[in-house]
Every structure is written in C-alpha cells, then in structure tokens.
Amino acid sequence: MSKPGLFITFEGIDGAGKSTHIEGLATALRAQGRTVTLTREPGGTPLAEKLRALVLNDAMDALTEALLIFAARRDHLQQVIEPALARGDVVLCDRFTDATFAYQGGGRGFDFAVLSKLEQWVQAVPGPQPDFVRQPDLTVWFDLAPEIAAQRLAGARLPDRFEAQPIEFFRRVAEGYGQRAAQAPQRFARIDAAQDRHKVWQQLTSAFVRRGWLAIMVAPNGGPA
Ligand SMILES: Nc1ncnc2c1ncn2[C@@H]1O[C@H](COP(=O)(O)OP(=O)(O)O)[C@@H](O)[C@H]1O
Numbered sequence: 630m631s632k633p634g635l636f637i638t639f640e641g642i643d644g645a646g647k648s649t650h651i652e653g654l655a656t657a658l659r660a661q662g663r664t665v666t667l668t669r670e671p672g673g674t675p676l677a678e679k680l681r682a683l684v685l686n687d688a689m690d691a692l693t694e695a696l697l698i699f700a701a702r703r704d705h706l707q708q709v710i711e712p713a714l715a716r717g718d719v720v721l722c723d724r725f726t727d728a729t730f731a732y733q734g735g736g737r738g739f740d741f742a743v744l745s746k747l748e749q750w751v752q753a754v755p756g757p758q759p760d761f762v763r764q765p766d767l768t769v770w771f772d773l774a775p776e777i778a779a780q781r782l783a784g785a786r787l788p789d790r791f792e793a794q795p796i797e798f799f800r801r802v803a804e805g806y807g808q809r810a811a812q813a814p815q816r817f818a819r820i821d822a823a824q825d826r827h828k829v830w831q832q833l834t835s836a837f838v839r840r841g842w843l844a845i846m847v848a849p850n851g852g853p854a
C-alpha cells in the first residue's frame with residue numbers, strides 16, 4: 630500500500646534560512662523513495678502567483694491583503710495541495726497560514742478572530758469528518774532574532790513590501806509565530822536558526838527522523854551526513 634500524504638510547512642521571518650534548506654530536504658526525501666511536491670505561499674498556482682505579485686508589490690489595506698492571501702491559499706489548496714496529498718506525496722510548502730497570523734496578525738496588527746474565521750472557511754476541504762479543516766502535519770519553524778535576519782539579508786536581495794519593513798515589524802511577526810507555536814506545540818518543530826547551516830540542517834533532518842519520515846540522517850545532497 631502506498632504511504633499516506635504528508636503536509637509539511639516551513640515558517641519564520643524573512644532571512645531565517647528556510648529557502649536554504651527546502652530543496653535539500655526534497656532531495657533527501659526523494660532519495661528515500663518519496664514523491665515530493667515543492668510549493669510556496671502566497672503562490673503555487675498560476676492564479677495564486679498573480680495574487681502573490683500584487684500582495685508583495687502593491688500598496689493595499691490590511692483586510693485586502695488578508696483576503697488576497699487567503700484567496701490565493703484556497704486556489705493553491707484545491708489545485709495543488711489536496712490532489713498531491715491524495716496521491717500520497719510529501720508536500721513541502723514554503724509558508725502557509727501561520728505566516729498570515731504572524732505577518733498580517735502580528736506584524737500588521739490585523740484582527741486574529743477574523744483570520745481564524747478565514748482559516749476555517751478556506752481550509753475546509755473534503756476529509757475524514759464533515760467539518761474537516763486542513764492543517765499541516767508538521768510546521769518547521771526557523772526561529773531567528775530579527776537583528777540577525779536583517780544582517781543576513783542586508784544586500785542579499787531587493788526587498789519586497791514585507792522585507793522593507795522596519796525591525797519592529799519583524800519583532801511582532803516573530804512574536805506572532807511564537808504565539809501560534811504555543812497554541813499547537815505538537816504541530817511545530819522549532820529550529821534554532823541562529824546556528825550555522827550544517828547545524829540547522831541537522832536539526833531539520835532530526836525532526837524528520839524522529840517522526841519516521843527519514844530513515845537516516847542525510848546530507849543536503851541526499852547522501853549520508
Ligand atoms: N545558518 C545560516 N547562517 C548564516 N547565513 C545563513 C544561514 N542560512 C541561510 N543563510 C543566508 O541568509 C540569507 C537568507 O536565507 P534564506 O534561506 O533566503 O532565508 P528565507 O528563505 O528564510 O528568507 C541568505 O543569504 C542565506 O545564504
């Protein structure tokens with residue numbers, strides 16, 4: 630029988646080091662026989678990528694921003710994530726709803742109750758129970774002080790609407806992630822992202838080995854560590 634699908638999300642403030650490791654993890658999982666769907670939010674479908682370009686570049690108020698992000702999420706869930714999980718894929722998704730609570734809720738100060746309502750509507754999909762709401766099986770949280778993230782990003786790339794925010798914004802975003810992790814501790818694996826790349830990779834793969842999702846510790850190229 631084929632293995633059940635797994636939905637894994639990656640979170641953290643900009644510059645925390647997510648992108649550095651996601652592809653390596655996909656390679657490691659593929660090397661162990663899993664089919665991996667690698668995707669991101671906002672985005673992941675042609676429509677959601679158009680919405681991403683608007684959200685990252687155009688000025689708008691906080692409600693418009695939240696609605697566009699959740700609209701993109703609904704399309705992404707229906708077109709990509711749910712079909713992949715139904716096939717038994719491992720879905721590795723760079724950001725998901727925790728980012729909305731952290732950035733729109735924590736960062737922008739938008740109403741958490743409204744975000745929770747949108748989460749319930751948008752993530753309601755056919756499932757084992759009639760009122761099933763899709764949530765990640767695991768959320769890997771790259772926890773990093775905003776000061777260190779800012780140093781890493783300085784000059785690394787052209788900032789978008791979020792990356793251009795002052796450090797206080799990222800303090801609130803980081804707090805938002807902390808709150809979400811405290812609300813669902815069993816779903817979160819916290820990574821100390823201040824460590825060097827190799828140690829971060831080791832923490833990341835350990836979280837998968839502990840859950841039986843990777844058989845051995847593997848190097849970023851898919852080989853033994
Ligand atoms: N553990 C680390 N130590 C130092 N620099 C890092 C580490 N991990 C990533 N970086 C660098 O920090 C920057 C941001 O990393 P990135 O993976 O793009 O972050 P994110 O995707 O979370 O925004 C990049 O220039 C990357 O090379």
Ligand SMILES: Cc1cn([C@H]2C[C@H](O)[C@@H](COP(=O)(O)OP(=O)(O)O)O2)c(=O)[nH]c1=O
Nearest residue numbers: 643670671698724725728729732733791792
């Ligand atoms: C998914 C999501 C992302 N974002 C923001 C966080 C990031 O600054 C930006 C894009 O995320 P990301 O893809 O991580 O950016 P990059 O590839 O440049 O590292 O969108 C939100 O504000 N809310 C959300 O719900």
